[in-house]
Amino acid sequence: MDWVSDSDEKNSDNFSWETDEDDKESPADPPGEASEAGPSQPSLYSHFIGMGFSGDMVEKAIKENGEGNVETILETLLTYSAIGNSPSDCEDAPAECPVTSDEYSFDSDIDTDDPNDQDFIEGPQEKDKKLLILVDMGFSPEEADAAIERCGLDSSVLELADSIHAAQMAEEPEGIGWDCPKTRFEAAEGSSYGSTRKKRSLIEVKRKLKRSCLSQRRRDYVRKSTVDFDDAPLAIPKPMIGFGIPFEKCITRRSLPEAAIGPPYFYYENVALAPKGVWDTISRFLYDIEPEFVDSKYFCAAARKRAYIHNLPIENRFPLLPIPAKTIQEALPMTRQWWPQWDKRTQLNCLQTCIASAKLTERIRKALENYGDLPPPRVQEYVLAECRKWNLVWVGHHKVAPLEPDEVEMLLGFPNNHTRGGGISRTERYKSLGNSFQVNTVAYHLSVLKSMFPNGINLLSLFSGIGGAEVALHKLGIHLKTVVSVEKSEVNRNILRSFWEQTNQKGNLIDLDDVQLLNGDRLESLMKRYGGFDLVIGGSPCNNLAGSNRHTRDGLEGEHSSLFFDYFRILDLVKSIMVKNL
DNA sequence: TTTAAGATGAAGAGGTCA
DNA sequence: TGACCTCTTCATCTTAAA
Numbered sequence: 372m373d374w375v376s377d378s379d380e381k382n383s384d385n386f387s388w389e390t391d392e393d394d395k396e397s398p399a400d401p402p403g404e405a406s407e408a409g410p411s412q413p414s415l416y417s418h419f420i421g422m423g424f425s426g427d428m429v430e431k432a433i434k435e436n437g438e439g440n441v442e443t444i445l446e447t448l449l450t451y452s453a454i455g456n457s458p459s460d461c462e463d464a465p466a467e468c469p470v471t472s473d474e475y476s477f478d479s480d481i482d483t484d485d486p487n488d489q490d491f492i493e494g495p496q497e498k499d500k501k502l503l504i505l506v507d508m509g510f511s512p513e514e515a516d517a518a519i520e521r522c523g524l525d526s527s528v529l530e531l532a533d534s535i536h537a538a539q540m541a542e543e544p545e546g547i548g549w550d551c552p553k554t555r556f557e558a559a560e561g562s563s564y565g566s567t568r569k570k571r572s573l574i575e576v577k578r579k580l581k582r583s584c585l586s587q588r589r590r591d592y593v594r595k596s597t598v599d600f601d602d603a604p605l606a607i608p609k610p611m612i613g614f615g616i617p618f619e620k621c622i623t624r625r626s627l628p629e630a631a632i633g634p635p636y637f638y639y640e641n642v643a644l645a646p647k648g649v650w651d652t653i654s655r656f657l658y659d660i661e662p663e664f665v666d667s668k669y670f671c672a673a674a675r676k677r678a679y680i681h682n683l684p685i686e687n688r689f690p691l692l693p694i695p696a697k698t699i700q701e702a703l704p705m706t707r708q709w710w711p712q713w714d715k716r717t718q719l720n721c722l723q724t725c726i727a728s729a730k731l732t733e734r735i736r737k738a739l740e741n742y743g744d745l746p747p748p749r750v751q752e753y754v755l756a757e758c759r760k761w762n763l764v765w766v767g768h769h770k771v772a773p774l775e776p777d778e779v780e781m782l783l784g785f786p787n788n789h790t791r792g793g794g795i796s797r798t799e800r801y802k803s804l805g806n807s808f809q810v811n812t813v814a815y816h817l818s819v820l821k822s823m824f825p826n827g828i829n830l831l832s833l834f835s836g837i838g839g840a841e842v843a844l845h846k847l848g849i850h851l852k853t854v855v856s857v858e859k860s861e862v863n864r865n866i867l868r869s870f871w872e873q874t875n876q877k878g879n880l881i882d883l884d885d886v887q888l889l890n891g892d893r894l895e896s897l898m899k900r901y902g903g904f905d906l907v908i909g910g911s912p913c914n915n916l917a918g919s920n921r922h923t924r925d926g927l928e929g930e931h932s933s934l935f936f937d938y939f940r941i942l943d944l945v946k947s948i949m950v951k952n953l
Numbered sequence: 954t955t956t957a958a959g960a961t962g963a964a965g966a967g968g969t970c971a
Numbered sequence: 972t973g974a975c976c977t978c979t980t981c982a983t984c985t986t987a988a989a
């Protein structure tokens with residue numbers, strides 16, 4: 372077993388794969404300690420730099436839109452990228468596109484008297500930034516430098532990359548590419564040539580620009596009463612069974628957008644009932660794949676409405692055995708003797724991060740103690756409402772209680788005592804469990820990997836939490852050759868480490884604490900050492916999406932939930948690096 | 954300093970009914 | 972079809988207790 376923590380990386384001289392290059396501060400890295408990454412401007416700045424935009428564009432876009440509006444900043448950046456320095460270019464945009472040169476002109480907003488804008492126009496700093504971005508895109512420094520010489524420093528990164536690509540096309544023979552499936556670039560361009568990393572990025576940027584125009588149009592016209600099919604938000608299917616559930620008739624075939632096909636496999640999860648438009652945006656970024664909406668009540672005794680976007684096959688899925696109980700009374704048999712006839716619940720609601728207080732259960736006991744087995748309707752209604760709200764179960768006569776952490780572990784499909792011990796408090800256990808995957812549900816989706824990777828898989832696990840993905844794969848009997856796990860919470864990292872040790876894993880566990888530190892160089896280094904990733908899995912924070920959040924339900928622009936864009940950024944980098952190394 | 958308790962609504966889906 | 976209603980929701984913040 373080889374386990375390496377992020378802190379060990381920094382402190383150990385034995386960490387051979389970590390080169391000195393990795394220690395150099397990249398412009399994509401936020402300043403300060405890794406664990407301090409947050410919503411501040413440097414973080415946003417590095418966030419978008421990591422996506423391949425120039426520093427000046429990012430600064431300008433943040434200045435225009437404010438720090439809080441991540442999606443608008445992104446759309447502005449995509450617009451900048453496509454129109455480059457020529458506002459007139461945007462006039463060639465589709466007629467319905469509301470982006471005018473007046474609104475999004477890049478040059479026209481430059482104040483030549485402003486030293487900041489002067490830096491933007493020209494300067495060594497700008498050249499360095501463009502060089503770095505091009506290198507990060509996968510071009511060699513020589514190619515990047517030659518392109519700047521050819522096109523001039525005023526050229527946009529997009530134009531420079533186009534120029535490099537043109538030079539590559541002139542040099543490379545035709546017919547090089549993936550055998551099957553087609554690459555995203557091939558799909559987009561109809562080319563027979565296997566894509567380079569940047570070539571695909573260009574297509575993506577252009578595609579997103581088009582979509583950003585559509586999105587802008589959507590914002591402008593959505594208030595009108597006319598119904599446009601394209602503008603209809605994603606509908607949540609009913610029943611919420613995704614492509615199917617065990618032992619029921621399932622959909623076994625689907626057509627993925629071609630841009631989504633190809634290594635690595637990926638699997639993204641978040642709350643299904645997010646604010647309107649969130650899943651449209653997530654889907655748009657994740658290669659236009661339709662989300663699979665699944666309620667875990669079909670897999671266990673608790674509801675958990677989640678959506679999953681993945682490019683996994685959906686044929687020949689199989690469930691984990693034994694099949695978990697699907698009713699409260701079967702899952703928690705000790706409650707049967709106390710369960711009143713007038714409480715018709717058979718399943719629990721979503722298991723959240725907080726539980727009911729002792730005072731509430733005391734109030735319920737007092738409300739019931741004056742009555743026999745059949746309290747009056749108003750008392751029943753009050754008690755049932757609180758029971759549904761807090762997932763209370765009957766543990767005695769007139770006595771309800773919140774679930775114990777062990778019971779939550781069991782309902783979510785984790786091993787007994789998975790989160791217990793090792794210094795974790797009861798409150799932290801509830802919080803970590805409330806934020807985790809339902810293992811049986813995820814395992815059902817991942818089960819198709821077992822026959823595809825008989826010798827095990829390399830896993831990049833983003834926002835790992837308490838290791839729901841790792842547990843699911845382990846329970847499926849899929850050997851974990853290498854797991855690069857990124858999780859900010861030390862408590863959660865300790866839980867995963869404990870799982871790794873308790874289950875005698877023989878593979879490598881590399882443990883990082885901040886997704887924002889995973890830049891192209893570091894990913895390439897990891898992938899070079901371990902041979903790439905077979906699966907990129909993660910569920911980014913839901914804090915700003917969840918209905919329970921009364922304070923900061925800000926959608927994907929929220930402080931925590933905007934980390935989705937890091938999932939996308941990292942996934943796109945992994946795809947690009949793997950294509951490049953084919 | 955850490956942990957737990959208690960108070961804090963709103964968004965959105967879905968059902969019913971006129 | 973739209974108004975109205977019920978139900979559900981991977982949470983956050985402040986304060987008190989240990």
